[in-house]
Amino acid sequence: MDHRTRPRAVRAVAALVALALTPALAACGDDAAAPDSIDVVTRWSAGNSAAAAQNRVFQAFTAETGIKVNVTEGLETIDDQVENAVAAGKSPDVVIVNLFDKTLGWLDAGVTVPVDQYVKDWGLADKIKPAALDEWRAGGKLQGLPFSGFSWPLWYNTELLKQAGVDKIPATTDELIAAAAKLRAKGVAPLAVGGNDWTGQKFFYQVAQSYTDAATMQKVMQQGGYCATPSVLDGIKLFTQLRDAGVFVDNAAGLIADGMYAAYYSGKAAIMPAGSWAYTESTAAGTGIDKRTTLGGFPVPSGATFKKPTAYRGFTGVGFMITKRGAEPGRIDNLRKFITRFYADASVGDFVKDSGILPPTTGDFAAYATNPLLTQSLGLDATVDYAVLPDVWIGSASDRIIQVLTGAYGKSTPQQICAGLDTATKG
Numbered sequence: 001m002d003h004r005t006r007p008r009a010v011r012a013v014a015a016l017v018a019l020a021l022t023p024a025l026a027a028c029g030d031d032a033a034a035p036d037s038i039d040v041v042t043r044w045s046a047g048n049s050a051a052a053a054q055n056r057v058f059q060a061f062t063a064e065t066g067i068k069v070n071v072t073e074g075l076e077t078i079d080d081q082v083e084n085a086v087a088a089g090k091s092p093d094v095v096i097v098n099l100f101d102k103t104l105g106w107l108d109a110g111v112t113v114p115v116d117q118y119v120k121d122w123g124l125a126d127k128i129k130p131a132a133l134d135e136w137r138a139g140g141k142l143q144g145l146p147f148s149g150f151s152w153p154l155w156y157n158t159e160l161l162k163q164a165g166v167d168k169i170p171a172t173t174d175e176l177i178a179a180a181a182k183l184r185a186k187g188v189a190p191l192a193v194g195g196n197d198w199t200g201q202k203f204f205y206q207v208a209q210s211y212t213d214a215a216t217m218q219k220v221m222q223q224g225g226y227c228a229t230p231s232v233l234d235g236i237k238l239f240t241q242l243r244d245a246g247v248f249v250d251n252a253a254g255l256i257a258d259g260m261y262a263a264y265y266s267g268k269a270a271i272m273p274a275g276s277w278a279y280t281e282s283t284a285a286g287t288g289i290d291k292r293t294t295l296g297g298f299p300v301p302s303g304a305t306f307k308k309p310t311a312y313r314g315f316t317g318v319g320f321m322i323t324k325r326g327a328e329p330g331r332i333d334n335l336r337k338f339i340t341r342f343y344a345d346a347s348v349g350d351f352v353k354d355s356g357i358l359p360p361t362t363g364d365f366a367a368y369a370t371n372p373l374l375t376q377s378l379g380l381d382a383t384v385d386y387a388v389l390p391d392v393w394i395g396s397a398s399d400r401i402i403q404v405l406t407g408a409y410g411k412s413t414p415q416q417i418c419a420g421l422d423t424a425t426k427g
Contacts, residue, residue, distance in 0.1 A: 036068060040072065042074055043096055045073035053353075056347075093322070095320075095323065103321065110324065114141040129360055136319060143321065147342060150276045151276045160183065164182040164185070166178075172299050174301075191249065195254070196255060199257045201401060206312065211235050225422065277356065297380075298310045348365065404417065
């Protein structure tokens with residue numbers, strides 16, 4: 001689910017003005033009439049751990065079919081990038097992107113088409129996991145084809161913990177607070193998180209739902225009621241308790257994902273919440289941090305809803321969203337050949353090996369899980385409970401919520417936080 005796009009509010013394509021098109025997309029659509037090419041905008045740009053596996057699929061597809069793949073790398077604002085292209089009459093055929101924030105509104109806005117029938121007609125209904133398909137449905141319609149499943153645990157540098165006198169990974173929040181104090185005494189920051197971006201947003205919600213059942217949390221995320229729901233307010237109070245006890249790095253309110261990764265990979269922080277997309281990147285960092293890391297969950301407080309420490313998992317990571325242009329009769333068969341190639345077992349296994357995705361399809365991919373952290377993550381089911389990931393529930397309020405939560409990582413009180421979240425949710 002590589003959430004490296006800073007979220008913004010959803011808006012309908014009809015409301016877009018034809019802004020100047022991003023130069024990187026200028027060529028997209030130039031061969032609109034040509035049946036021997038397809039235009040792709042992809043989130044897996046150069047430097048992403050999935051880029052190499054993606055390119056191998058592109059090359060094999062062209063070698064087999066003779067169909068050229070015109071690739072445009074997704075920018076940091078890939079959602080705006082694609083919407084501007086559509087508004088300017090330069091729509092791609094397919095967008096490889098995560099289901100998050102503005103992309104959640106693309107189907108209603110007319111950017112993309114539902115893919116329910118394609119799943120059936122292309123022989124994918126029995127291949128893609130039902131849980132993965134369910135996460136990509138909105139209003140009863142399938143918004144796209146899920147591909148990149150993810151796990152999102154807490155990472156613990158057990159070497160730093162042991163040096164600070166912490167012999168086991170904390171299982172309760174009391175143990176976490178005690179561990180943080182010992183780490184600080186050794187000059188090590190406890191938990192690094194990007195309090196100024198999506199990483200902090202996700203971690204906040206993981207803590208905030210500690211006392212709340214899934215259905216109630218989903219309703220509050222979607223409709224508001226943070227202050228009026230005692231169990232959620234208790235979770236917010238728990239968050240501020242951890243903050244004030246020094247569990248988070250000192251500058252968490254000003255930190256973003258890159259700073260979080262840097263602090264953890266370099267051994268300056270002992271704990272971080274990070275997804276499976278970072279498994280291969282942690283190995284590539286060359287610090288050996290992947291060998292000193294044990295994956296686990298967020299410790300539970302007394303009286304928690306959960307029986308075990310919590311983590312996230314899901315399939316709202318990167319998938320395939322087909323545009324209206326791509327669905328045209330002269331183009332859709334090329335997309336069938338293109339997209340189904342990604343779901344071949346060998347292709348899925350290649351992504352498992354290169355980028356640590358959780359497979360969206362049925363089958364045994366253990367042999368591809370060569371990364372030590374990915375191997376660990378495949379066993380998380382036995383040691384963690386899974387919390388409700390906020391993405392599809394908070395929707396277009398995502399950016400406003402991040403602004404509120406930056407204060408939560410600073411000095412905001414629980415009442416200020418819940419009131420801010422209620423206001424942000426209502427827009």
